Structure formats: structure tokens, C-alpha cells
Amino acid sequence: MDLKLTANTIRGLAMDGVQAAKSGHPGMPMGMADVAAVLWAKYLKYNPVNPDWPDRDRFILSAGHGSMLHYSLLHLAGYDLPIEELKNFRQFGSKTAGHPEYGHTVGVETTTGPLGQGVTNGVGMAIAEKMLEARYNSAERKIVDHFTYVIASEGEFEEGVSHEAFSLAGNHGIGKLIVFYDQNFISIEGDTHITYTDDVTKRMEAYHWQVLEVDGHNHDEIAAAIEAAQAETEKPTVIICNTKIGYGSPNKEGGHECHGAPLGEEEILLTKKNLGMPEDKFYVPAEVYEGFKAVARKNAETEALWNAAFAQFAQTDPEKALEWDIAQKGELPDLKEVLPEFEKGSSLATRSASGKTINAIAKKMPFLVGGSADLAPSNNTYMADMGDIGKDAFDGRNFHFGVRELAMGAIMNGVQLHGGFRIFGGTFLVFADYVRPAARLAALMGLPVIYVFTHDSFCVGEDGPTHQPIETCASLRMIPNMTVIRPADPTETAMAWVAALENKSGPTALLLTRQNLPVIDRDEYPAADNLKKGAYTLWQSGEGDPDLLMIATGSEVEITLAAAEKLGGEGANVRVVSMPSWELFEKQDQDYQDSVLPPACVKRVAVEAGTSFGWERYVNRCGVMITKDDFGASGPFKVLQKEFGFTAENVYEKAKVLLG
Structure with a gap:
């Protein structure tokens, strides 16, 4: 495959997609196109016909603002993402959202965009790979053997979550995690040096990572670095890729103007000329398509070998293979x-x-x-x-x-x-x-x-x-x-x-x-599996619709029940509702909801040791909320309960006033 032509094709698709949408980030895809072309054409293990193959390599575009890079790669590689979707970049209903979304676009492994989240997801994926290796591999077989690759921008490295995750990954020695760091020194506000002058090499070495540095536009250097990263089994690897944002643009290369805005029609034409590409919009040479088809055939053969190895594994160790299937499907026991x-x-x-x-x-x-x-x-x-x-x-x-x-x-x-x-x-x-x-x-x-x-x-x-x-x-x-x-x-x-x-x-x-x-006596009160309905009648002093509804969650159910029993002893028809989950309750049909919270009963009390926000939906304007809308204080919790009004006595008094 002609890697230069492939990289320039990616650049063209990225420029055209962002221009068609009149919004987006063309600079990063243009800068990292060479790295991505080398990775996807020579090293990444995937099968577009079976995107969920368990032993595929994981690829994460943590710098999700550069999503046209990912979409271009998926399209060229043969995933079910036709060119029309690239033309509809960022449009309502398209498969090419502004930032990559898991479950929305085939081949996207995780939703990225909030900087730092994707690279940290990658740490989790790489740890999972190591855990599966330990469970299912042996001297005779390698059922699990794949890498996690991440493309991250300087923004990821600035975000605090990356510091947390890189520290843990280095401590754990996650050797199959490979991060490409797009070092172009540009952010939205301009040169990153105005806020960010970290020595990335020293930082990552202090985290016990292998650090490599390459010219991000030199294909041989990129390939050599990937192979060195794959060979390092005791440490995760960061490959610092020195790139030029907006690579190829005569007037905007290296500047922040191309970070988060279209290049403009005139500049796109100049850039394509500079790169030796035709002016056609969304142009893909047949040679690039054919190159990726050859890669797909090779990867399909790799998966076929894996399938054969797994079949042998299932035959020789059926109990372990069954465990694998159950875990992959997430099947629950009784x-x-x-x-x-x-x-x-x-x-x-x-x-x-x-x-x-x-x-x-x-x-x-x-x-x-x-x-x-x-x-x-x-x-x-x-x-x-x-x-x-x-x-x-x-x-x-x-x-x-x-x-x-x-x-x-x-x-x-x-x-x-x-x-x-x-x-x-x-x-x-x-x-x-x-x-x-x-x-x-x-x-x-x-x-x-x-x-x-x-x-x-x-x-x-x-x-x-x-x-x-x-x-x-x-x-x-x-x-x-x-x-x-x-x-x-x-x-x-x-x-x-x-x-x-x-x-x-x-x-x-x-x-x-x-x-x-x-522990509530379930012989006397309803079974706890009612929890799955979100709310249920725990106790009522009389028959039919109650005069007063008392709704509580968590630790406040105890004091609410005590208050209600006292009111019931005085002749009031009071119902206590345990409401552990609003969300589960809202999923029930209206008949069930009305059976628990009868609309005719307008006198209602809600009790929760937290803010009143949201309880209006259940107690309405005539109700009382025994909640807390300011911060707490230091002291023994029973003293705080009394001071803040979370006692059976206070709940009783408030409810009695409401009953009239």
C-alpha cells in the first residue's frame, strides 16, 4: 500500500467532511494522518466484517474532536460506513457525529470527546486484556493476544485524568498499551507553551513508561516505533509524534486557525494541489481502496486462525471455554x-x-x-x-x-x-x-x-x-x-x-x-424483591386509599415507618412507601404507579437526608418535604439527626400538621 497516498487521502476526506459540515476540526486529522495510515495499514489487527471479534486490537481516538480521522479510516478499511456518511458529517441522523460515539458508529470502541477519557478507557481495555490473558492463555494456546492503541492530543495529557491513569498503568506494567502522543504545540487559544511546558519524556518515564519519539510524518520512524512498542512487554509505551497541525495547508499549517474551523474552499484547493491530490471532493483513489481490501483479507485469515485455535481450546478444555462464553455474553447465575x-x-x-x-x-x-x-x-x-x-x-x-x-x-x-x-x-x-x-x-x-x-x-x-x-x-x-x-x-x-x-x-x-x-421483618412486611419496581407499599394502617402518603428512601424509611405507626395508632389511614429508586419506579406502568401513589391522596410527605430537589414530582404543591437544603456539620450522627430534624418525632409532628 502506498502510505503517502493513503495519508493524503485521509487528509482530503477530513478537509472535505469538515468543510461540508461548516464545523469541525481538520487540523488534527491532517497532522496525524501519517501515523494512522502506518498503524491501520501495517499493524492494526481488525476485521471489518466482524467488528466484535474478541481478539481484535482496540483502537481509540481519544482526541475525539479529530473524528474525521477515525471516520475516514473506518470507511477506507471497509467497515459499514459508506462515503455518504462522511459527506453528512455532523448532520442530524448521520453515523458521523461530531465526536465518535460507541454503539452509534460501527468500529468505534468508545465514546470520546471529553479530553482524557478515551486514553483512560484505553488503560481499562489494556488491563482487561491482561486479565483475560491470565485466565485463558497457557503454554499451549494464546486465545488472548492483542494491543490497545490510542491517539491522544496534548489536551489529553493536560487533563488531570490522564495523570491518574498513566500512573496506574505504569505501576501495573501494562505492556500492550501503546499511546501515540500528537505533539503539535497547538490548542484552541494558540501555542500550548502559554500554559503547558511539561517535559513529557521525563513525566512518562517517571510513571514507568517506555518513551519513544518520532517525526510524525516519517513512515519508517513510525513503523520502527510501533515495533519497539510491541516488543516492550513490561511497560506501556508512549510514542511522541512530532507533527504539524493542518499538515499540507500552505497558509494554515502549524497554526491554531485550523484546529477547530474549516480551512475554507480556497485553502482546501491549495492544500490538495500542494499534496498532489485532485480537486475532487471526497476523493478516494482505487489504489487506496484496494490496499485496504488486501489488509482486510490478511486480517480475515488471522481471525480464521484464531477461530480454529479457539475451537481446539473448546475441545480440549470445554469447561474453560464455557466460562469464556458465559463471561463474554455476561450471562448471570440465579x-x-x-x-x-x-x-x-x-x-x-x-x-x-x-x-x-x-x-x-x-x-x-x-x-x-x-x-x-x-x-x-x-x-x-x-x-x-x-x-x-x-x-x-x-x-x-x-x-x-x-x-x-x-x-x-x-x-x-x-x-x-x-x-x-x-x-x-x-x-x-x-x-x-x-x-x-x-x-x-x-x-x-x-x-x-x-x-x-x-x-x-x-x-x-x-x-x-x-x-x-x-x-x-x-x-x-x-x-x-x-x-x-x-x-x-x-x-x-x-x-x-x-x-x-x-x-x-x-x-x-x-x-x-x-x-x-x-433488618425489616419480611414476614410482616412485603418482600424486598419489590425493590426492583422502584417503590412499593411497605405498610399501611388502614384499607383503601390512604389519607396520607409518607414516602422515604434509604435510612429514612426506619424513622418514617415509626412516625406512621404512631399516626396509625391515632386513627389515621397512613401509607408508608419505600422508594429506593426513582428510575425503576418511573419504568413501571401507570397503573402500578397509581396503585402505590394514589392520585386522589394529595397529602404527602417525602423524607430523605439530602436536598429537596426533585421531590416535588412526588409530593406536589400540597406536600411536605423533610429534606436538607444546606450543608451538614461535624458531630455524632445521632446528634445531627436530631438537630437536622431527621427523627421519628419530627416526622410525626410534620405529618400530623399536614393531616390537620
Whole structure:
């Protein structure tokens, strides 16, 4: 394949696509076209006919603003992305969105755009590859043997999440992770030196990475660097690619004007002439198509050999092969059979109940992996006797992410995207704000990752307001496709794990207590599997529609139930609704919703140790919200409950006034 012609073809497609859309980023694709051409033509292992082949190399354009680079490559390589889609770049309904989107465009491994997220996803994918190697490879077979390649801009290297992730990747010795660093010294505001003068080589070497540096327009240097990176098995590799943004443009090469704006019709014509390309829009030489067809044939042969090796593996070790199939499909065991039982009348923090549930499920679900951001003893996320994940130890199941919440979230996305595992990660709820950028992308991509957020209210107590989440729960509920569950007792907590694992179309956040909660007697009250409906009638003092609805979540169910029973003893017809999940409740049909929250009952109380934001939808204008709309304070949690009004006595008084 003529690599120069291929690179210039990519440049032409990128220029034309951005110009047709009248928006976009042509400079980066033009600058990195040579690197991409060498990688995709000579080294990347993929099969456009089977984009989900498990042993394919993963390619991530972390610098997602340069999406026309990726779309051009996918089109040329033979993926189902016709030239018409490139012509419709950034248009409504097209497969070529402004930034690459997982699940929307074939061949796109992850949604990128927010800088730093893609490269951190790549760390997760590369770790997943190492974990699968440890589980399924042997001296006789290599079922798992692929690389993770990432193209990253200076923006990725500036974002804090990359520092977190690069540190972890170097510590773990992720040798099959190869990052191409597009060093062109240009950002939106101009020369990067106005804010960014890091010595990237020293920084990455300090993180225990192999560092190589090349002329990003010299194909021989690029190829040699890729081969050196592939040969390094003990360290991840960064290849610093010295490039010129807008390469080939006579008047805009090397300047920030071509970073985030079309070149203009006149400049495109001058550039094509300078590159020796015809003026035709979206021009692709037949030679380039034929070259990529030859690459595809070669890769198809590689996959055929893999299929034969896997068939032999399945014949010689059918039990292990079955485990592989179950993990790849994410098939769940009968979860209810393995759930722990909690003795009625006892009390236990829901974080502790979650820990017992994790360990029970893990024994029957070998592809369940997870960990915490240096808080496993507090989050109760550690799976006993199941090994740790670290350098030269990838057969374990427990991640130690360190104090790196944002990297944890993005690495979780990468592991889940790679396939073969189901992952969870834990931290305190108040630190969900550090996880949020990755959590938002998980929701956008529909990834079934699970967040274990403990210490879910001001009942953290003595740690004070910096560690007491007030608005955090409501802010998580605002993320589309995020399921938030705040269970009322240990038994609901076990069912919350079932609901989380059964949710395969988006992330789930489990919000759990530090303090003990009583185990509700399920012989007297409805079964905890009602949790999967989001809300259910826990108790009612009379028949028919109630005079008063009392809705509570999590730890506040206990005090609400006590207040309601007192009101019921005084003759009021009161219903207590446990509402662990707004999202699950909203998925129920209207008849069910009305059966739990009868529209005729307008007197309503909501009780939650967090902000009132959003509760209006359930209590309406005539209702009362016993919530907290300012920050907490340092002190024993029982003192804080009294001071802030979260006692059965206060709930009773407020409800009694509402009843009149």
C-alpha cells in the first residue's frame, strides 16, 4: 500500500467532511494522518466484517474532536460506513457525529470527546486484556493476544485524568498499551507553551513508561516505533509524534486557525494541489481502496486462525471455554439463590450488607471484578480470597485504584467496553463528583457498570460537611440513563445488587449507609424483591386509599415507618412507601404507579437526608418535604439527626400538621 497516498487521502476526506459540515476540526486529522495510515495499514489487527471479534486490537481516538480521522479510516478499511456518511458529517441522523460515539458508529470502541477519557478507557481495555490473558492463555494456546492503541492530543495529557491513569498503568506494567502522543504545540487559544511546558519524556518515564519519539510524518520512524512498542512487554509505551497541525495547508499549517474551523474552499484547493491530490471532493483513489481490501483479507485469515485455535481450546478444555462464553455474553447465575440472608431484628449498615452480597455473588459469577479508590475497608468492596490485580498479577479480581476516583470511573468503562467482565467500583458518595465525567459517559454509552457509593448522608457524622453528601444523590438522578438505588435495609440492599446486575443497558449507583439499619421483618412486611419496581407499599394502617402518603428512601424509611405507626395508632389511614429508586419506579406502568401513589391522596410527605430537589414530582404543591437544603456539620450522627430534624418525632409532628 502506498502510505503517502493513503495519508493524503485521509487528509482530503477530513478537509472535505469538515468543510461540508461548516464545523469541525481538520487540523488534527491532517497532522496525524501519517501515523494512522502506518498503524491501520501495517499493524492494526481488525476485521471489518466482524467488528466484535474478541481478539481484535482496540483502537481509540481519544482526541475525539479529530473524528474525521477515525471516520475516514473506518470507511477506507471497509467497515459499514459508506462515503455518504462522511459527506453528512455532523448532520442530524448521520453515523458521523461530531465526536465518535460507541454503539452509534460501527468500529468505534468508545465514546470520546471529553479530553482524557478515551486514553483512560484505553488503560481499562489494556488491563482487561491482561486479565483475560491470565485466565485463558497457557503454554499451549494464546486465545488472548492483542494491543490497545490510542491517539491522544496534548489536551489529553493536560487533563488531570490522564495523570491518574498513566500512573496506574505504569505501576501495573501494562505492556500492550501503546499511546501515540500528537505533539503539535497547538490548542484552541494558540501555542500550548502559554500554559503547558511539561517535559513529557521525563513525566512518562517517571510513571514507568517506555518513551519513544518520532517525526510524525516519517513512515519508517513510525513503523520502527510501533515495533519497539510491541516488543516492550513490561511497560506501556508512549510514542511522541512530532507533527504539524493542518499538515499540507500552505497558509494554515502549524497554526491554531485550523484546529477547530474549516480551512475554507480556497485553502482546501491549495492544500490538495500542494499534496498532489485532485480537486475532487471526497476523493478516494482505487489504489487506496484496494490496499485496504488486501489488509482486510490478511486480517480475515488471522481471525480464521484464531477461530480454529479457539475451537481446539473448546475441545480440549470445554469447561474453560464455557466460562469464556458465559463471561463474554455476561450471562448471570440465579442470583436469588446465592443472596445472603439477614436475621430479622438485627441491624447492619447497608455498606456491610453490600459487602456480604458481593462476596456471595462473586462465588457464582467468576467474571465479576471490582474494587475501590483506596476505600475498600470502608466500602466493603473487597472479595475475600479472590486475589488482587496488579503488576504480574492479573488473575485476581480485586482492583486497587488508589486515590484516583476519576480514573477509576474511566478505567471501569474501559474494562466493561472491552468485554469479558462485569465491573464495579466504590468510593464515598460525596466523591461521586470526581467520578461524574466518566459516569456520564457510561450512561451515554449504556454501559452496565456499578458504582458502590457509601457514606450516603450527613450521618457520616464527625467527618463534617466536606464529607457529607447533600445534593449528590439528586445530581446523580439527573443523569439520563443512570439508575440510582438507595435501599432501606440489608435485605433491600441484596436485592439492589440483583437489580444492578440485571440492568445491562446503563450504569447503576448503589447508595449505602455508614450507620446500622434494622433488618425489616419480611414476614410482616412485603418482600424486598419489590425493590426492583422502584417503590412499593411497605405498610399501611388502614384499607383503601390512604389519607396520607409518607414516602422515604434509604435510612429514612426506619424513622418514617415509626412516625406512621404512631399516626396509625391515632386513627389515621397512613401509607408508608419505600422508594429506593426513582428510575425503576418511573419504568413501571401507570397503573402500578397509581396503585402505590394514589392520585386522589394529595397529602404527602417525602423524607430523605439530602436536598429537596426533585421531590416535588412526588409530593406536589400540597406536600411536605423533610429534606436538607444546606450543608451538614461535624458531630455524632445521632446528634445531627436530631438537630437536622431527621427523627421519628419530627416526622410525626410534620405529618400530623399536614393531616390537620
